[in-house]
Amino acid sequence: MIHFDKIDYLKYGNEKQQKAFQILSNYAIFEILVTFNPILVGTIPIEIDIGFP
Numbered sequence: 863m864i865h866f867d868k869i870d871y872l873k874y875g876n877e878k879q880q881k882a883f884q885i886l887s888n889y890a891i892f893e894i895l896v897t898f899n900p901i902l903v904g905t906i907p908i909e910i911d912i913g914f915p
Contacts, residue, residue, distance in 0.1 A: 866901050878906050 864871050869892060872883035882902075886892060892900055905911035 866903070866907060867899070869902055872902075872907065876909060878911060879909065882906050 869883055869886055872879040872886075874880075875883075886902070905913075
């Protein structure tokens with residue numbers, strides 16, 4: 863089961879998920895928002911996005 867409160871699973875996902883992981887990690891988004899208990903939502907985390915690459 864994927865725990866969406868952590869973004870580590872994106873590191874091993876498809877190309878878009880890996881890119882999302884890099885961006886979120888490089889800018890420390892979850893660390894900045896830690897007091898708000900952030901959860902990543904959308905189509906990329908659950909691998910159903912159909913947009914442009």
